[in-house]
Structures are given as structure tokens and as C-alpha cells.
Amino acid sequence: MNPGKDVHYRHLKNGEILLLRELRRRAVRGLAVDVPSLRVADMDDGGMGSLRFASTSSDPQYGQTLCEAWFKDADGVPVVVILNVDQNDELFELDSWKVDFTARRTLPTSSAQILDPPATME
Template identity: 50%
Template sequence: MPRPLFSKEKIIVSQLLAGTEYAATYLPLLDELRVEDMNDGEMESLLFASSTTNRRYGGDIAQVQLQDEDGIPVMISLVIDQYDQLFELDVWKVDFSPTKNLMPFSGID
């Protein structure tokens, strides 16, 4: 069932959107967006809810690479679908272990 973004997820999405051509469209809607947790081994990837069907990967809006608390590299990508709608917040930890803290780049836990 889709849910609102948690506070830390809003921060990550807003930081990834900042400075992109999608910022003006999606930053004002952060409180309205709904997401579903993806089955990714607790790496914290999200699927953005949409009434559009048959969605597929359309491209990356932005990416950031950081180290998790345990020193393992993590790549976070904000992805759109083929209709330019937010599609996924893709989180990939290189050893596929659960993420511990995705906030070191923002200073918020």
C-alpha cells in the first residue's frame, strides 16, 4: 500500500531534485507523493506510486554516491519513467547488505 515519504526520504529526494529540470515540478509536491518500499534486501529503494500503467525506466534524474555508516559504498539514483514521472528512488549498496544510514551527506539522521 502506498505511503507518504518519510522525512529522511524527502530530504534525499529534494537534494537529488535540486538543480534539475524536474525540481520546479516535483519539489512542491513532496508532501503529496506516495511510495512503496521495494523488495531489495533492506537497501531502502522506493517505487513512486502512479495511476499510469505499464511504466518502465525512462532515465536517471540524478545520482549520488556515498559511504554508509559501515564504510560500504552506496549509489542512490532518482529515476523517471518513460512519461517523465518520478519512478524509483533506487538505492544500491555494493555488497547488497541492508543500509544503515543514508543521511551522511545531509547531516541528518
């Protein structure tokens, strides 16, 4: 996201909340987050669904990856999701990448649909 552009933050959608909760649960270390108060901005990623979290930092930068998982999109193509924190250990991005670079169609509706890598997506 470009700091010079107007950024429009919004609440998380239900499927995004599910992804965030599952990734936090599976992460190697915990991260206290008030999910209802979170705000996100859609990233310019061709519709693959990546999100940037609103930050209290004036210049948030990538710090580290907490967890990675996969789910199948409606067309059966795998989507990898990665939860990243910034240099201050605050939520930074929920990165979403559809492996064929097309726009993501759906979000998972249950935690059973979210697989740990490496996973076979048959």
C-alpha cells in the first residue's frame, strides 16, 4: 500500500475472522488481539485477498511471519495465507496468494477447510 494514497479501512469479514483466528491458534507463539476492533485495508494484489492491518506505528514494516496455512478456493485452486507481524510485534498483514495468480473467489467457512502446510490439496 502506498502511504500517499487514501487508505480505506474496514472491519474484517466473517471468513477473514476465521482465517485470523485459525492462524493465531496455530502460530508458534500467541498474540493478544481484540478481533472486533481490528481494521484492515484491502491490498492491491489483483483480487487475491491480502489485507494490511491498521497500525499504531507511523511506519510499520514487516517483522516476521507467525503462521502459514492453505485452503481451496471455489475453483479448487490452492490459496496460501500467511499471518505477518510488524517490527513492533503488532499485526501487519494477512497475506493471501492464489497459486495460479487469479482473483480469490471465496473464503473458508470452517476451520476444517484450513490446512497446515505442507498439505496435499486433492
